[in-house]
Amino acid sequence: MKIAVVGGGSTYTPELVDGLAALPITELTLTDPASDRLAVVGAMAARMFAKAGHPGTVRWTTDLADAVEGASAVLLQLRVGGQRARLADETWPLECGCVGQETTGAGGLAKALRTVPEVLRIAERVRALAPGTWIVDFTNPVGIVTRALLDAGHRAVGLCNVAIGFQRLFARLLGVAPADLTLDHVGLNHLTWERAAWVDGTDRLPELLSGHPGELTEETELPADLVRGLGVVPSYYLRYYYTHDEVVAEQRRGPKRAEQVLDLERRLLAMYPDLSEKPALLEQRGGAHYSTAAVDLLTSLLGDRGDTQVVNLRNGGTLPFLPDSAVIEVPARITAAGLVPLPVRPVEPLFSGLIAHVTAYEELALSAALHGGRARVEAALLAHPLVGRYDLARRLTDRLLAANRDHLPWAA
Template sequence: MKLTIIGGGSTYTPELIDGFARLREILPLEEVWLVDPSEERRRLVGGMARRMFAAAGHPGTVTATEDLVAGVAGADVVLIQLRIGGQAARHTDETWPHEACCIGQETTGPGGFAKALRTVPVVLRVAETIRQYAKPNAWIVDFTNPVGIVTRALLNEGHRAVGLCNVAIGFQRKFARVLGVDHRDITLGHVGLNHLTWERQVFLNEGGIRRDVLPELLATRLPELAEEVHLPETLLALQGTIPSYYLRYFYAHDEVLREQRDSPTRAEAVMAVEQTLLELYADPSVQTKPEILAQRGGAFYSEAAVDLIASLHGDRRDEQVVNLQNNGILPFLPDDHVIEVPAIIGADGVHALPVPEVEPDLAGTIAHVAGYERLALDAAIHGGRDRVLRAMLAHPLVQQFDRAEKLTDLLLAANADYLPWVR
């Protein structure tokens, strides 16, 4: 099997390589290709990946290239993990919204919108090359944020794509630790859009019996669970759910904004970590994943990626949380919208499991953000200030027209180098 990583020069790539090496029994890779425009990143990350495979006794080869066609030619699976503009662009996404009293974040709110505008056109161009040169039945696995918008762009163009996020697998591992069980005994009643999800059930599978233990967890572990997502205990108790951390940008917006204004950006922290990582990757004696890589983010992504690809190619037909087309699962959304829910994964693709009726308050928030996402994708594909303004106004963290106008102008000024139609 040939697997290609677009954006393979990311300092995060060794996390994936570590997962491929550890879990090679369920995902027998013969070739891994890292596609990246940076010669330095290809040299350092590619060299680190080769040493990791060698140290683990993995028989696969690692090839780093800037040639997209060569990288994807004959590929069975292509992972996309692009960051257009790098951490510098992320830093701007996390700061300019503050001028209009909005949170700055790389996937949510105005900053996430900016990332979508920069990213979608590039991903679609890459996907056309994949369509032309990869195997006819190749899968595209999208890690690139905002995952929901990017995955919908791919699916709308007829690509064989699925989106992946680490929020659900992180919760799965957390609940398994709390309950003292193997993570494979936990499945989730996970529902929403990418980075806008709630855990409505936590199923423990014991001896073939599957029961929802979320009420017990909320009754006995409420303070711990609330601290995990940085939200009030009373909110979790009121909803009877565990919101993802990203709901904090909605439920505690002003508090988060104050914190952001008083602290360095996440991009600045990541840039410092990346510099250390690149220095370690340059050291030929480093053959295993550095501990500091955990500070880079993306916990359990490698396990999620291996599980997903192994099930798609090995027809394991197990249950995993992915981003896929709605197709009636959430009746209050259009069929072609991309949602994040549990699905059965097999050789014939990804098939969403039924979802119990969603509570009105949760459904309202999901529908509101979905409306913004549809307008955001239209703006990313077609451009134009009016499209950007309309999408900005539709976002529930914006809404006021004068604020939307100011944010639109700030976004376009900060991203003119990446949006040809702005110049």
């Protein structure tokens, strides 16, 4: 079984490799255009496999075709423009009084515009050289990227670590094994709520809300009274909606997350040549439980386990207030033949309204990413609930295009 990782030069790859070392892989191939980083990370990945006693081969190459040919699964974790582009996404929206973030708002749109064309180019190579293989997307914004892949006819699924993070947190707080706790997780990527936490047929979420407000506040970075009032646990990313102005003020004080990650990457790359296991410093890079989620999904897709995991997939009527073609993030049954979303109980208006609003934005964002054009960018921003004003959408469009001319040929 060959697994290919596109974006394998990422400093986060050792986290993924740590999990993949538990799978019966015959070949793990990392590919990345950044040859210097790739050589450092690839050599470390090989040492990690060796230390784990894994018989599989680890290779790294800048040749995409070589990497994906014959792969059983291809994992996407690329970042077009690198952390410098991310820093821009986190900076110029603040000039207009908006959240600067790489997966939502104006910065998230900029990342989608840069990312979707490149992901589709890669996916076409996969289709030609490994027909029928699964493409697992970790690349943000996951919902929009997964929708682009599915619309183009690829066998794709999107994955995020939010749900598995909450599952682990709730299990720890309740003193149960994570496998014994099931979430009622609903929404879109980076726009989700935990509406129940089932253990042995009993919903333990009320107990969590009343007995662990401090831990939930720390995890979500939202006020405890807001979380209690909602009666659910929102994802961390809901803070950009529920406490927008406070977040903007915080971001203006700095430092930017991209600046912190740039420093972490410098330190990690200096450490990696001497390591054969992931360092504790890597935990500060973000993405807790990322490798666990990846391994679980790959095991089910390739081994046909038929278990339930939270993934990003077609709506297909699961949420009746959304188009069937939308991509949602809900529990689904995972088999080698495909993904089947589990039934979802009616979604409360406070949540369904925002889900529908952001879904409309995502459809417009995908159109802008596929076809370009200032008017499409303005329309997507106008539709986003964090923007929503024409004058603001125009100013943000000016800044977005100016910051991304090197990545958007049609914007030059």
